[in-house]
Amino acid sequence: MFQLYFLIFLYYIYYIIWGSCGLMVREEHLHQKMSENGALPRRGKVLTVDTMNVNVKKVDYAVRGPIVQRAVQIEKELKEGVKKPFEEVIKANIGDAHAMGQQPITFFRQVMALCTYPLLLDDNKFPEDAKNRARRILQSCGGNSIGAYTTSQGIDCVRHDVANYIQRRDVGILSDPDNIYLTTGASDGIVTILKLLTAGEGRTRTGVMISIPQYPLYSASIAELGAVQVNYYLNEEKCWSLDISELQRSLQAAREHCNPSVLCIINPGNPTGQVQSRQCIEDVIQFAAKENLFLMADEVYQDNVYAEGCEFHSFKKVLFEMGPEYSSKVELASFHSTSKCYMGECGFRGGYMEVINMDPEVKAQLTKLVSVRLCPPAPGQALMDLVVNSPQPGEPSHQTFMKERTDILSALAEKAKLTEQILNTVPGISCNPVQGAMYSFPRITLPERAINEAKAKGQAPDMFYCMKLLEETGICLVPGSGFGQREGTYHFRMTILPPTDKLMILLNKLKEFHQKFTQQYS
Structure with missing residues (x-):
């Protein structure tokens, strides 16, 4: 009897397994048929270039674009022993001073070392003013540690120091620490303000007026946020000056298709290196007041002024010196950074x-928006404090600090002049004076054959030029098309940051290449 029950049990198990397998086969067959008939979607990636945020696809950032990516590849090839007509890549594409060999300011690094590793406060190798700065910063941090979160607007004592710095810079014009927001570089602040300003749809979408040539952060951020880029052109023939008549033309044209409500100014200029006169700044403020525009003043190069007769004037200082008619009305956000x-x-x-x-x-x-990201990096906040609260006369570090600061700025002034002089000796290259900032933006004349060959390859002519320059000389520059330029003109941007000896090599190689390129395509 037991054997009979056992056989019935086995048969039952077999029936269940066979039935389940058969059902699975039939379901799979049915699923396949439905997929073929379009009843069920085929499984694939959720995120594709077709389903992703369309605004992100519009973002372009030439400073780290295809030429820079190719430069990185070439560096790897050189390390692997691939033979090139040069021994190194000279990257003059970005304003990264330390990557170009500039040495850090001693006092800054001493205080940062103390903040990062407070046990060094007992080390007598560090000067007392460095220790005092470090103690003050640490006492303002949670748990006396630079590794703690800070308040979202930034460390309180740092914001007070920034306000005091602005008051000294602007000769007594008051600055409220509550109006100061510490940021992750100036870029973070610029994007945050643009987020607040971007609104509307169709013809009511926010229009953001930016200079052409411009720094690609602006065009990229405008694209990402879905705002409308409104171009106004700087006058190359007048050393990249800003004409109010051009602002008016640009504004009127933009009002046909959007709501221009923001005016962005970079002073000293990037990529063009001009320094705006006080009169120009007054004219811009009057224009903004008249047209009810929010002003954004990018002033990260405020110490980088080299040309005789040029001087940095902050937009805030000029605004308040113009009187209550403007200082009580015009909305302004200004930006500074530790990076330049x-x-x-x-x-x-x-x-x-x-x-x-x-x-x-x-x-x-705005305060709510910055709180979403918790806080800017605490080390960056600490360093910002040192920039605005540097060693003063009578403090142990003052003499060394002033020498290092002066040497760096003097060297940049010399390299600015050298770059202009050498480039202007090359037929087919025209370079305006580099009055400030860290870049030159020379105009290049390209032969028609080169322009046609570039277009046949689907490249902008100055991209074609810069790519050939990189492949043949190892010099990495950024084509002017990545910054914007008037139709039919071609440029490139290069930094003046390389050490003088390397800058001379770069300029001479560039001179030889341009002559050879022109001859080849004539």
């Missing part, structure tokens, strides 16, 4: 923005 000037501390990502005449309710929204 004489500091060159790009990797710390330190910066600040000051907002003027911002609606209190909007300001509350």
Whole structure:
């Protein structure tokens, strides 16, 4: 009897397994048929270039674009022993001072070392003013550690120091620490303000007026946020000056298809290296007041002024000196950074923005927005504090600090002049004076054959030129088309940051290449 029950049990198990397998086969067959008939979607990637955010696809950032990517490949090839007509790649594509060999300011690195490893506060190798700065910063951090989160707007004592710095710079014009927001480099502040300003759809979409040539952060951010880029052209024939008549033309044309409500100014200029006169700044402020525009002043190169007769004037200072008619009305956000000037501390990502005449309710929204990212990097905030609270006369580090600062700025001034002089000796290259910032933006004349060959390859002519320059000489520059330029003109941007001996090599190689290129395509 037991055997009979056992056989029935086995048969039952077999029936269940066979039935299940058969059902699975039939379901798979049915699923396949339905997929073929379009009843069920085929499984694939959720995120594809067709389903991703369309605004991201519009973003372009020439400073780290295809030429730079190719330069990195070439560096790898050189390390692997691939033979090239040069021994190294000279990257003059980006304003990264330390990568170009500039040495850090001693005092800054001493304080940062102390903040990062406080046990060094007992080491007598560090000067007392460095220790005092470090103690003050650490006492303002949670747990006396630079590794703790800070308040979203930034460390309180640093914001007070920034406000005091602005008051000294602007000769007594008051600055409220509550209007100061510490940021992850100036770029973070610029993008944050643009987020607040971007609104509307169709013809009501926010239009953002930017200079052409421009720094690609602006065009990229405008594209990402879905705002409308409104171009106004700088006058190359007048040393990249800004004409109010051009601003008016640009504004009127833009009002046909969007709502231009933001005017961005970079002073000193990037990529063009011009320094705006006080009169020009007054004209811009009057224009913004008349047309009800929000002003964004990118002033990260405020210490980088080289040309005789040129001087940096902050937009805030000029605004308040123009009187209450303007200082009580015009909305302004200005930006500064640890990355440029004489500091060159790009990797710390330190910066600040000051907002003027911002609606209190909007300001509350700004504070909320920055709180979403918790806080800017604490080391960047600490470094920003050292920039605005540097060693003063009578302190142990003052003499060394001033010598290092002066040497760096003097060397940049010499290289600015050298770049202009040498480039202007090359037939087919025209370079305006580099009045400030860290770049030259020369105009190049290209033969018709080169232009046609570039177009046949689907490249902008100055991209074609810069790519050939890289492949033949190892020099990495950025084509002017990545910054914007008038139709039919061609340029490139190069930094003046390489050491003088390397800059001379770069300029002479560039001179030889341009002559050879012109001859080849004539």
